[in-house]
Every structure is written in C-alpha cells, then in structure tokens.
Amino acid sequence: MAPAIATKLYPLPSPLLLDGGQALAGVEVAYETYGELAPDKGNAILVCHALTGDQYVASRHPVTGKPGWWERMVGPGKPIDTDRFHVICANVIGGCMGSTGPASAASDGRPYAMRFPVITIRDMVRAQIALLDGLGIERLHAVVGGSMGGMQALSLAANFPDRAARVLAIATTARHSAQNIAFHEVGRQAVMADPDWQGGDYYGSGHAPDKGLSVARMAAHITYLSESGLTEKFGRNLQDRDSKTFGFDADFQVESYLRYQGSGFTQRFDANSYLFITRAMDYFDIAEEHGGLLAKAFAGSPARFCLVSFDSDWLYPTAESRHVVHALNAAGAAVSFVELSAPHGHDSFLLDVPALDRVVKGFIG
C-alpha cells in the first residue's frame, strides 16, 4: 500500500496516454516545490529524480528522516538557487512516494500490483508535463536531472521542445545499453525470485519481497560506485572483527555496507515500483522514438543543452554523453559538454564535486 505521505498532489484532469497503448485514468502526481514562482512564471526549474529518488530533492524525507537527496545543489544560495528560482520536483509515475504506481489502488479498489501498465521514461515526462500544465508553467527556465533524471530531461527536450529553455543532463544516456539492461534484469530477477513477491500481490499480505529487493539494491549499488572508490573506502578491511570467521557473515566491511544499503532501501521503496521503473529505463532509447536518428529527436530544438559526465562513471560512461553531444551538434543545437574528474563513479552527481556545482550554477544562469 502506498504510504500516507504529506506532499502536494496533482490529480491529472484526463487519462494519461501511454507508450504501451493504454490510457491510465486517475493518475496523481506527488510533488514538492521550493522557492517563489515569479508572477510571469518564468523562473521555474523542473528537477527530475533518479531511479530510487523522489520529490524530496531539498527537504527532509518523510520516511527516512534524511535530508533531501540533492540539498547540496538545490536550496537558498545553492547552485540551483531557490531564492531566485521556483524548483519543482515530482515523484515519477510508477514510483512509490505518492505518485500513481503499482501500489496505488486500481479502479477495483485493490492495488494495481502487476496489473500496472509498463510505462516508459516518456510516459513519466508526459505526467511531468501534465503537472506543469496544471501549474500554468508554459516554459521552464530549465529542466535538470542526473541519471534517470537526465533521461527525463533529454526526453522532455526531444518530445516537448518548447517547454524548457535549458536542458541539463548529468551522468546519463540517450539509450540504455545491453550492460545497463543486464544489471537491471539481475535486480528484477532477484525481486521475483523472492517467494514473498507472490507474483506481485504482496500488498496487505504482511510479507514483502524485502530480501529480493535488498539483493537488487546491493547489486545496483555496486554499479553506482567505482572500483577505486570501493577500494579506498573499504579495501579488504574486516567488519568489527580481527580475523576472518570462515563463515558467511559479513566479514568484510564492503559486505556489511552493501547489506546495510540493501535493507535500508526496502524501508522506503516498493519492490514492484523497482520492477516498473527499471523496465522503463531499459525501454529508453530516444533515437528509436524518432526514426532511429538521435539528431532528429533534437532537430530545431530552441533549447540550450549542457551534458556532464564523470570519468569514473562506468554505468553511463562519457561515451554515452558524447553520443548525445554528437547528435545535438548535428541538429545544430547549442550544446555544452564537460567530463568532470571525480572519484565516486556514477554517484558523483549526488556527491561533493565542486566543479559540478560551478557548471550547474553557470549553466542555469
């Protein structure tokens, strides 16, 4: 069941037409806003969250009590300055923090579970656009996102080119690679192999597939880090013990860390949401939506683009950003691109990388 969460809710006035061919009725979008909207509504910035993110970009998470996931970037006096900009962040559809997702009630009053339609990144963006329509925001000052958030930013630029003046896509890609899909499939299979998954109908049963979801998160978490980062942080250090136990406890610090990440994740995330959102990412291929040519997706785009990659990110490596830059150049779009050096792997976009702060601040203007 969807947790009762204090957040702003926007009920879409009409059914959401999905790439899968269905029309999803009764969609609600949960969102948070920060900073004042200017009278001309010209200072709005849409921040799109990543796979396991949510609308609490710059405010305390209601379940975990932790600070917002991008407080280092969004807030008063921060690179995305809420003293100047009206920042909107919405939970994606398919998610589990208040927007309509598999845990939401279908028309029969029971949770959708696996009856929820398979959605795409573009469907998520359609819901965001519907929210902007509802808020009366015709043109964003900028759309910003990292990882899956960057996919949404690029998708918004490709499908709704007049809705954002600036597009900032960080540590992301225009298509999911075989390796990206492969890692996600491992995660999904871990969830579905957990007997508590019960074909997705675990809501109200008192048993959720926490073990499977935890394994999925552990595997995924490794892909967000870098080998050197892991080595530096943990090395082969043992966890609270002087020697190996010759057993299968978490002897090593890195094991203990991953288990902690995995179990913490199950406290705040719905396993079915994890299935649907990873599926949406795997289906993501902007070029495919535009006749196979990525440049065509951005032809005539009036927006300014900025892409940022990190040298230690092997999940969405620099080559993926370059691929997008190439297409934007071919389309004649105004594009900036920089590969920043940071040790944290894919997660660099969330962590302390001062050069990223400067790029974001400068590009947002």
Add this chain to the structure above:
Amino acid sequence: MNLRPDLAVIAARVQPAARALDIGCGDGALMAALAEKGCDARGMEIDPELVERCVSRGLSVVQGDADRDLADYPDKAFDYAILSQTLQTAARPDRMLDELLRVGRQAFVSFPNFAHWRMRAALALGGRMPVTRHLPVSWYETQNIHHMTVSDFRDLIAAMGVKCERAWFFAGDREIGASLANLRAEHAVFELSR
C-alpha cells in the same frame, strides 16, 4: 576587456549574427566578444577546467579534441571556423584545415611564426630550439608538434587549393605590415576560404 591582438582582429572581422565555432576556445575570451556582437558562438576545448570556466560564464562549449571531434559537426554548420594558436598542435595540420573548411564556410587560423628573426637567431647562433615569449615552453614539453612558418603555411594552403582572403601579422602585440612577414612576424592570422 583586453582581447589578445590576433583574437581582436578575428572578432572585428566576423560578421554580426554569424555562427562561429571557436576551436581551442580556451577560457572563452573570443567567444564572449563574438557573443557581444550578437554572434551564435560555439566552442571546443580539450582542457576540462577551461570548459568548466566557459560553461560557468554561460558559453556553449564542448569538451573535445579537435583532431577527432570536429568530425561530429555537419558540413557548413558554421559561417566561421576559428582555430587560434592550435594548428601547430594538430596531428595533421593539413587535415585539420580541411575539416575547418568543411564545417565552416570560412576559417580563421592563427599560429606562431617559427621563422621570426629571433627564432632564426636562437637556432642559428644558440644552436638550440628557441624558447620565446610566444613559444615559452621547452621542446620536450611543448604541445606544438608541427612548428611552421608563414611561408610554410602559404605553401600548404596553395597546395590545398585554399584561398587566403586576408592575412594579419603581429610582432609583440602590434600589428605589422605584410612585407617580410616571414622574418618580422611573431605570429600571423589568416582568413581562409575554399
């Protein structure tokens, strides 16, 4: 703002509202001057710190290696392709010139002249590779792998069928005439077309 003299002549020559690609744009000084004229200026720069500086001042700059990444741009995507003080670092300057005149209708190229009298003297009398104000780096650490002279450059563009629209020559920070430029000029700017 004090623009380097070779950049100043380029900035003055580029038509307002033109589309320009500044290859090796550095900190974006020329791009900013072009943007002030209403040009649509884009940049390419290999050094990520300089790219970051450009982006943080609102310029559209792509981190890239001109030897490889110019291929990303369609034919005649720009009115001007600008290569300042970079040709001598290219793996193949002739191919780089071809690329400039493929992506740009016209090109500006500026480069240090290795036949300046002070260079000749350093080499002839000192017997060592010259280190000067314009080429301040020793031979073993310089990125300039293809030193050339004004005469070399004229020969190359003639052989390539590239037309010199105009040329400017500088000694110190002063513009000098074209006479004996190969001896007197420390660096040169050529405006090219095909």
